[in-house]
Amino acid sequence: MRQVGKIVSASPLDYARAFANPWTVAGVLVLALWMITDLALLSRADLSFVLPVTASAYVLIALAGHFLLHERISAQRWVAIVVITLGVVLAEETPPRTTEGPPEQLL
Structure with a gap:
């Protein structure tokens, strides 16, 4: 801008x-x-699965900033990146609970 x-x-x-x-x-x-x-x-997919997966965007943005823009990332932020990544992996490893069927049957 x-x-x-x-x-x-x-x-x-x-x-x-x-x-x-x-x-x-x-x-x-x-x-x-x-x-x-x-x-x-x-x-x-369920919201409880999609939201943690979309949180991986924070990791990708931080990594792009570090490697492409040469930004300095503090140790505290690296720890946060690892925690987010572990949360995404944990959410992906849990079995999905998405129900199948027409939307009117799900109500």
Whole structure:
């Protein structure tokens, strides 16, 4: 957003310029893709399984920041990354309890 600068006026043109920024468009597209993927996962598995798996995004973002952007990650955050990873593995190892059948029978 530093490319756009501060928006200090109420002009819709300034806001349109900010939303037309390629990084903003890419971010919105990635968010839309994540939402569609999340809904697809939730339609096939239990919430108690999907949420821990989506928590792996925190691990991937931290690793990408470290290796691609050369960010420094403290020991405390590395411990948190390991805890999140263990939680995801534990959630994946538990048997699914998703019930099969038409939605009206599940109520």
